[in-house]
Amino acid sequence: MIRVVLVGPREAANVGMVARAMKNFGLKELVLVAPEIRDMSEAYRLSSRAHDVLERARIVPTLDEAIADCVLVAGTTARRRERYAGLAATPRAAAGLIRAAAARGPVALLFGRENFGLFNEELDRCHYVLHIPTAPDYASLNLAQAVLLVAYELFQSQAGALPETDPAPAASLEAYFRDLEAYLIEIGYTDPPRLPSVMRHFRRMAHKALLTEEEVRMLRGLLRQSRWAMGRRRD
Amino acid sequence: MIRVVLVGPREAANVGMVARAMKNFGLKELVLVAPEIRDMSEAYRLSSRAHDVLERARIVPTLDEAIADCVLVAGTTARRRERYAGLAATPRAAAGLIRAAAARGPVALLFGRENFGLFNEELDRCHYVLHIPTAPDYASLNLAQAVLLVAYELFQSQAGALPETDPAPAASLEAYFRDLEAYLIEIGYTDPPRLPSVMRHFRRMAHKALLTEEEVRMLRGLLRQSRWAMGRRRD
Numbered sequence: 001m002i003r004v005v006l007v008g009p010r011e012a013a014n015v016g017m018v019a020r021a022m023k024n025f026g027l028k029e030l031v032l033v034a035p036e037i038r039d040m041s042e043a044y045r046l047s048s049r050a051h052d053v054l055e056r057a058r059i060v061p062t063l064d065e066a067i068a069d070c071v072l073v074a075g076t077t078a079r080r081r082e083r084y085a086g087l088a089a090t091p092r093a094a095a096g097l098i099r100a101a102a103a104r105g106p107v108a109l110l111f112g113r114e115n116f117g118l119f120n121e122e123l124d125r126c127h128y129v130l131h132i133p134t135a136p137d138y139a140s141l142n143l144a145q146a147v148l149l150v151a152y153e154l155f156q157s158q159a160g161a162l163p164e165t166d167p168a169p170a171a172s173l174e175a176y177f178r179d180l181e182a183y184l185i186e187i188g189y190t191d192p193p194r195l196p197s198v199m200r201h202f203r204r205m206a207h208k209a210l211l212t213e214e215e216v217r218m219l220r221g222l223l224r225q226s227r228w229a230m231g232r233r234r235d
Numbered sequence: 236m237i238r239v240v241l242v243g244p245r246e247a248a249n250v251g252m253v254a255r256a257m258k259n260f261g262l263k264e265l266v267l268v269a270p271e272i273r274d275m276s277e278a279y280r281l282s283s284r285a286h287d288v289l290e291r292a293r294i295v296p297t298l299d300e301a302i303a304d305c306v307l308v309a310g311t312t313a314r315r316r317e318r319y320a321g322l323a324a325t326p327r328a329a330a331g332l333i334r335a336a337a338a339r340g341p342v343a344l345l346f347g348r349e350n351f352g353l354f355n356e357e358l359d360r361c362h363y364v365l366h367i368p369t370a371p372d373y374a375s376l377n378l379a380q381a382v383l384l385v386a387y388e389l390f391q392s393q394a395g396a397l398p399e400t401d402p403a404p405a406a407s408l409e410a411y412f413r414d415l416e417a418y419l420i421e422i423g424y425t426d427p428p429r430l431p432s433v434m435r436h437f438r439r440m441a442h443k444a445l446l447t448e449e450e451v452r453m454l455r456g457l458l459r460q461s462r463w464a465m466g467r468r469r470d
Contacts, residue, residue: 020377021380023370023373024369024370024373024376025370025373026370027375048375049373049375050373061281071442092391097275110285117311127250129323133390133391134260134390135258135259135260135261135390138258138259138261138284138285139259140259140284141259145259145380145383146382147382148383148384149384149387155368155369155370156368158328200414
């Protein structure tokens with residue numbers, strides 16, 4: 001199942017056009033994270049015959065809630081150069097793997113705010129950071145157009161080969177990252193100001209590995225055991 | 236040069252979104268055929284920073300005028316099954332050839348009316364009839380979305396190999412087709428009611444062949460010579 005997650009959308013018209021674009025390419029599950037929209041009537045007006053997508057849409061307060069059960073998270077950005085914890089790819093290049101992952105469990109496609117896109121902390125939640133290639137002097141795609149193009153690429157692609165792995169859901173990974181953050185400070189590997197940048201590298205490794213639930217348990221066990229051993233040394 | 240030709244558009248808002256979609260993927264030449272729009276201000280409002288495309292847009296009264304100089308014409312349709320004089324293809328499959336032809340001369344991409352699309356006679360002008368693959372139960376793309384997806388595919392593709400031919404412009408082909416129509420009636424090959432369907436087959440052959448100007452001259456010469464020979468027999 002492929003889930004479209006709109007983070008902080010502000011305009012009902014865009015949500016309506018997104019519902020339409022999803023339906024054009026067979027996507028049905030829409031989640032809005034903390035939308036800043038009071039009146040959705042314009043969304044219904046513009047979503048001609050895609051009302052069912054809007055009616056089933058869920059609204060959640062945080063991104064974590066939207067992706068907790070997802071085995072793969074792909075975010076979109078118009079910013080080309082920055083380095084995130086996810087692997088950079090075009091929608092076309094990532095489409096096969098996204099489809100393959102969706103056969104194993106829920107996959108989230110994140111689209112950011114109309115004005116600011118996704119924040120870096122949000123992009124750091126992503127296995128893949130998708131950049132839609134556009135003319136360099138006019139890169140601004142609106143929200144519904146970005147959804148349309150990504151949904152189109154997924155529809156066009158066949159499910160690619162997924163590495164021999166059953167990726168852990170985002171909530172498990174986040175629990176591991178929280179453990180690791182605490183541990184890195186505890187052992188003096190880094191300090192709080194540099195922690196976000198260090199964590200970006202660790203997140204990236206985990207995303208590239210498409211860690212399984214079992215592997216996440218092993219890594220958390222390793223952290224626990226390290227702490228235990230430190231405690232013993234101090235005694 | 237790739238030209239976007241909107242045939243009979245009715246809503247200024249769509250023209251504005253089309254200008255934007257074109258600019259996203261580096262297309263600059265827009266032609267409106269007999270638009271049914273009185274006030275273009277909504278187009279300007281919605282075309283954020285793509286005003287230059289609208290300002291340079293040409294308005295012409297007939298499709299023939301819009302495509303007369305084009306060496307390749309590709310039309311779009313949501314109707315899958317019908318048989319036209321053009322070769323059916325997806326935008327992705329045709330993109331390489333369209334780019335290659337655009338290196339030789341103007342290429343026209345035709346998009347039809349918001350409600351009815353392109354008429355069959357208009358699709359018969361096309362070398363390629365493009366069908367954008369969508370979910371079967373919800374095929375309705377709006378005008379700007381269709382332009383966005385076709386422009387995106389062209390932007391993504393590299394110029395493919397063009398057969399060793401320098402295709403004749405549409406105006407030359409149309410002159411040949413008019414000669415041929417008259418000739419087919421004259422010699423009793425068909426009758427006026429069946430003529431459109433018969434011509435569709437002849438158009439298709441010409442489109443598949445990507446006839447050169449020289450070849451079109453040869454075919455017209457053949458018709459002339461046949462007429463002359465008939466005249467002699469009657470004497």
